[in-house]
Amino acid sequence: MTETIKQRLTAIVGEQGLHLDEPMWRHTTFRIGGNADLLIEPTCEEQVSAAVALLKQEQIPYMILGNGSNVLVGDKGIRGVVIKIGNGFSACEAEGTTLIAQSGIKLSRLAKFALEQGLTGLEFAAGIPGTLGGALYMNAGAYGGEMKQVVKEVTYLTPDGEKKTILGEECEFGYRTSIFAKMDGCVILSCKLDLGKGDPKEILALMEDLAERRCSKQPLNLPSAGSTFKRPEGYFAGKLIQDAGLMGFRVGGASVSEKHAGFVVNDQEATAKDVRMLIQEIQKKVQADFGVHLEPEVKFVGEF
Numbered sequence: 586m587t588e589t590i591k592q593r594l595t596a597i598v599g600e601q602g603l604h605l606d607e608p609m610w611r612h613t614t615f616r617i618g619g620n621a622d623l624l625i626e627p628t629c630e631e632q633v634s635a636a637v638a639l640l641k642q643e644q645i646p647y648m649i650l651g652n653g654s655n656v657l658v659g660d661k662g663i664r665g666v667v668i669k670i671g672n673g674f675s676a677c678e679a680e681g682t683t684l685i686a687q688s689g690i691k692l693s694r695l696a697k698f699a700l701e702q703g704l705t706g707l708e709f710a711a712g713i714p715g716t717l718g719g720a721l722y723m724n725a726g727a728y729g730g731e732m733k734q735v736v737k738e739v740t741y742l743t744p745d746g747e748k749k750t751i752l753g754e755e756c757e758f759g760y761r762t763s764i765f766a767k768m769d770g771c772v773i774l775s776c777k778l779d780l781g782k783g784d785p786k787e788i789l790a791l792m793e794d795l796a797e798r799r800c801s802k803q804p805l806n807l808p809s810a811g812s813t814f815k816r817p818e819g820y821f822a823g824k825l826i827q828d829a830g831l832m833g834f835r836v837g838g839a840s841v842s843e844k845h846a847g848f849v850v851n852d853q854e855a856t857a858k859d860v861r862m863l864i865q866e867i868q869k870k871v872q873a874d875f876g877v878h879l880e881p882e883v884k885f886v887g888e889f
């Protein structure tokens with residue numbers, strides 16, 4: 586990347602918002618990943634669209650990152666630019682029973698804000714460690730809830746840089762997917778969520794109950810990206826992996842969690858290569874034992 590491009594990006598996001606040769610392990614819950622050539626953290630829509638326009642014009646590859654809780658970044662890092670939509674892009678407000686939020690807000694903060702407003706419907710999301718943008722992209726869900734149920738409309742930048750707003754029912758939400766996953770280079774900017782009036786005590790009680798269930802079943806003390814695989818139709822990935830005798834199975838610094846076989850954890854300074862090989866070994870064994878293909882839910886990005 587030329588000095589001129591770096592200078593032009595600095596002019597857009599400021600010096601504080603631009604990081605050269607940035608270690609990606611700092612930006613992922615797996616705590617794994619080589620360096621990105623450049624990482625920028627825009628703080629408003631204008632910065633996002635100006636940066637995307639420049640990168641498109643100069644044909645520099647870019648990817649969007651939220652909280653990095655569903656990605657495995659390769660050990661050789663990421664060529665081009667990572668646009669991190671995070672804390673600096675996380676305003677939210679309530680209008681009646683509608684929440685309006687920027688996509689970089691963490692789901693935990695958004696769920697807490699809903700609770701403070703006495704709004705119900707987001708309890709399921711309080712323990713998912715992603716941003717609103719990542720949750721919309723993935724149609725994140727837990728304990729019977731999913732983003733699909735609460736999204737009123739989403740505003741995003743199309744891959745051509747056009748700002749567009751679509752209704753929830755136009756988002757093509759499916760199991761851990763959405764229309765945004767089909768548009769390489771689109772950036773989710775903000776969202777309106779349709780919630781209901783609720784009793785704050787009941788909302789809090791449900792959140793605490795779900796947090797307790799999560800804590801007792803999931804290895805939250807170790808770096809991971811949550812469930813490694815999607816749920817195969819008619820089965821549970823964790824149960825298949827456990828029944829294949831793979832609990833605790835290890836490749837290098839990565840292992841199948843002893844607490845929940847559906848989680849691959851980085852318990853001994855794993856490399857991305859370790860995690861990827863472990864995923865392949867799990868897939869082979871489950872295929873051989875049960876004839877079921879496990880599809881990763883985790884996204885592989887960058888160079889391995």
Ligand SMILES: Cc1cc2nc3c(=O)[nH]c(=O)nc-3n(C[C@H](O)[C@H](O)[C@H](O)COP(=O)(O)OP(=O)(O)OC[C@H]3O[C@@H](n4cnc5c(N)ncnc54)[C@H](O)[C@@H]3O)c2cc1C
Nearest residue numbers: 651652653654655715716718719720722725726727773811
């Ligand atoms: C301990 C743990 C528990 C988890 N539990 C759950 C769970 O219960 N349910 C569940 O569904 N998931 C769960 N996850 C997975 C993860 O938290 C979700 O998939 C979350 O929605 C990802 O959000 P993120 O901001 O971290 O996205 P990232 O991991 O940063 O990105 C995921 C994908 O979304 C894209 N993306 C992110 N932000 C934007 C944006 N603004 N515009 C366009 N594209 C964007 C990225 O390019 C990438 O392809 C868990 C993860 C962990 C570590």
